[in-house]
Amino acid sequence: MKDKYDVTKYDRPSVTVDVLLFTVEAGELKILLVKRNETPFEDSWALPGGFVRMDESLDEAANRELSEETGVKNLYLEQLYTFGNPKRDPRTRVITVTYMALVSNTEWKFKSTGDAKEAKFFAVDKLPKLAFDHTEISKYGVQRLRNKLGYTNIVLGLLPGSFTLTDLQKVYEIILKTSLDKRNFRKKILSTGLIVASGKKLEGIAHRPAMLYCFKNKKVVITD
Amino acid sequence: MKDKYDVTKYDRPSVTVDVLLFTVEAGELKILLVKRNETPFEDSWALPGGFVRMDESLDEAANRELSEETGVKNLYLEQLYTFGNPKRDPRTRVITVTYMALVSNTEWKFKSTGDAKEAKFFAVDKLPKLAFDHTEISKYGVQRLRNKLGYTNIVLGLLPGSFTLTDLQKVYEIILKTSLDKRNFRKKILSTGLIVASGKKLEGIAHRPAMLYCFKNKKVVITD
DNA sequence: TGAATAGTGTCTTTCAGACAATATGCC
C-alpha cells in the first residue's frame, strides 16, 4: 500500500482526449472521423483526438484537438466517459477521456486546416472499422445523445440559428430513429419554452412558408 | 501538430481513481473519508483513492483501492466523471477518474485493514475541508446519486437484503431531502416491479410488524 | 385498551398519445 507515495516512482499512463463531433446531414446522424497516418492503425479511420498537454485542462485539450483537426472553435463540449482498458492501445497504456460536441451542418463548412489529414463525416449506422476502441466509444456517445434529447436542449447545437419546427422534428426523428406525431411534437416542444418564434421563412418556396424559431438560450442548459 | 507521435516523447500525467462510498446512517447520507498521512494535504480528510497501475483497468483500480482502504470488495461501482484541472494537485499533473459506490450500513461493519489510515463516514452536508478538489467531486457525486434515484434501482446498494417499505422511503427522503407521501410512494415503488414481498418482520417490536421486501434484481440495472 | 406503526383507496390534475381538417403561399 502506498504509505509514502512518491509520484515520480510510478509508471505513468499516457492520457488522450477523443471527440465525437456529431452532425445531422442528408437525413442521417453522422460523426466526424479522421484518417490516421501513423501507426498503430495506420490508414484506419479514428475519432479526432490526441494527447493532453501538461498545462491544459481536459476541456481545453478537447477544444484544442477539435479545432486543430477541424478548424471549429468553442463548440459546446460535454465529457462522456473515460476508457482505460490496459490493452486498448497496442503501443502502451493510454487512457482516453472522451467528449461529444455538435455542429449544424448548414452553418459550418468543413475547413481544411492545412493538416494533411483526411476528415469526413460518416453515418453512425454505417461506420467503417475504427481504430482502437473507437467503435465502442461511438456507440456510447450515440446512446448518450439519444438520452439527452429527451430532457435537455442539447439538440440546439445541431441546428442553425433559426429553423422551422419541421426541421427540428426531423432532427429528433433521425436521432431517435422513430417517427413522431407532428401535433404532439409541437405541443411538447413549445410547452418547454426552450424555443421562441421570430419572423417568417422567405426563400421562394412553392408552398406555404413556415415560421422560423430559435432557441431562447444559446447555450446548452446543463443537467446531467 | 502531432504527425508522428511518439508516445515516449510527451510528458505524462499521473492518473488516479477516487471513490465516493455512500451510505445512509442515522438519518443522513454519508460518504467515507480517509485521513491523509502524506503530503500534500497531510492530516486532511480525502476521498479514498490512489494511482492506477499500468496493468489494471480503471474499474479494477477503483475496486482495488476501495477494498484496500475499506476491506469491502465487489461493490457496484459507477464511473462518475474525470477531473483534470492542471492545478488540482500541487505536486504535479494528476488526472483523477472518479467513481461512486454504495453500501448498506446495517450489513457492513467497517473493518480495519491493518492500514494505519483513519477512515470515517461524514454526512455530505457537514463535510470537513477536503484535500484537492474533493469537495467539488463530492458535490457532483451527490447530485448524480439524487438524479439516479428517480429512474434506476441504484438505491438497492444502500439497503440490506430485506427491508420494510418505511425503511426504503426513509432512504429516499434522506437523499432527496424532501418528505414523501406514504401511499403514493408505495404505489409507485410497487408498480415498478423492482421489489417483491417476502415474509414478515420478527424482532419483538411493540407495534404492528411490517412486511419485509427485497429487490428482484440483485444488481443495479444499467441505464445512464 | 392504549401506544405505535403498518397498510390501504379515491379523486383531481397533468401529461402523453392517437387522430384529421383547415390555412397559406406560390405557380
Add this chain to the structure above:
DNA sequence: GGCATATTGTCTGAAAGACACTATTCA
C-alpha cells in the same frame, strides 16, 4: 384552382399528487 407544406384542437388513458382512516401487534 391546384399543389405542397404549415398549422391547429379534442379526446382518451396513464401516471402523479393530494388527502385520512382502519389494521395489527405488543405491553
